[in-house]
Amino acid sequence: MLSKYEQISNEMRKRIQEESYSSDEPIPDELSLTKEFSCSRMTMKKALDILVMEGLLYRKRGHGTFIVKSTIQDNLVNVTDKENLGLTSLLNDKKIESKVIQFDVLFPSEKVAAYLCVDHNTPVYHLTRLRKIENEPFVIEETYMPTNIIRGINEEVLQSSIYNFITNTLGLTIGGSHRKIRADKSNNLDQTYLNCASDDPILEVEQVAYLNTGIPFEYSFSRHRYDKFVFTTVNIRR
């Protein structure tokens, strides 16, 4: 059951994307919209706030609320900072394969222990997978997960989607993540599995992902082919 402001937000997003409103004029003012949707002004505001955060609308005090015009587009795989990097759900119309390069359990280094908020005596899964999209190598993911939270990982799970396993089998809910994005030179592992040249760069995403309980469950490095991946982000004034 979606909340009222989410339903309204979805309806308004649809209208904007279908160009039901002219992008040269303000959209209807908040008072009119509260009447149309039979809601309070706070609820209407919350619904529109979501679209402002998504970069679809902007507001100007004393004037009205307007549609943002231009948006950067291109053809590469496109991950925005709103989504959790579950490749499987991101590209559910494409063929995804996972090849397990390494899978073991070890005691965490100081750094890994700090990010996962576990002590040095708690074993962690350590796994490296190559993910292919439509038979083309796409990304190498090196992942650390604490064994006391993510229980029961095995080869079969690794072949498909760990995120599905965490959500459906373990019944946990994934919350947010902190990420760092940088460029790097390719190393031997990259060249071998991503099939890239020695002078091809790599786009690396370092990530700590959290459950909705705030507990970190994953610390990972995703190394992408530079010609197949772009990271997108929207940034709005406050």
Place this chain on the structure above:
Amino acid sequence: MLSKYEQISNEMRKRIQEESYSSDEPIPDELSLTKEFSCSRMTMKKALDILVMEGLLYRKRGHGTFIVKSTIQDNLVNVTDKENLGLTSLLNDKKIESKVIQFDVLFPSEKVAAYLCVDHNTPVYHLTRLRKIENEPFVIEETYMPTNIIRGINEEVLQSSIYNFITNTLGLTIGGSHRKIRADKSNNLDQTYLNCASDDPILEVEQVAYLNTGIPFEYSFSRHRYDKFVFTTVNIRR
């Protein structure tokens, strides 16, 4: 004059960063906090929402509100997706130099015209600058700006901060931006000015920046040395 929820948010952020609250227990519940800050529950919620969005807090219905523990740290220059890339304001304690590599006015290509929402007959500034931090080359910025919005750019402005010029001299307010981040091979320009090797990768940020009126005023490509720049982003569930 900061709004009440911003003041409360700042105070709570300070307390969290100074570790005034134990990170093992929930912080005080919303009702207690509304009494302490003499505000309504909606206002308290809005204040805490900001900290949740920043990745400092998480909430669990029926339980309480808790402090997020781990955060990725490192030593490189660190731009988050909340900030507009004004290098000058980002690093105001460091020595920043700008060298103008190219500066001209031209009619926009189809792509540039589309992103800046101008027609083919509106001239745009086209400029390329090398930015140095503490005498070390850091980034090459290639920028397009419409001449009908950003009037009066000259060599003197280019030596310092264009963002300051837009804000202070032109009296415009900068709104949000859309960005794409990718890795790339270095080209001749990069190698010459960033002083990098031919096999050094580059982290490129493509950006369309908007005024608070929603009008795009800048389309740019920033090419960073891979060993001096990391892009940070926080992503929270909804």
Place this chain on the structure above:
DNA sequence: CAGTGGTCTAGACCACTAC
């Protein structure tokens, strides 16, 4: 001045959790 969005309130009811 009227019309817009920005903030704030006091109170209500709901959903989830623990006891």
Place this chain on the structure above:
DNA sequence: TAGTGGTCTAGACCACTGT
């Protein structure tokens, strides 16, 4: 049942804009 956060309301006042 009590305590938590999530949502929603009806109404108020303020700040900014254009006429």
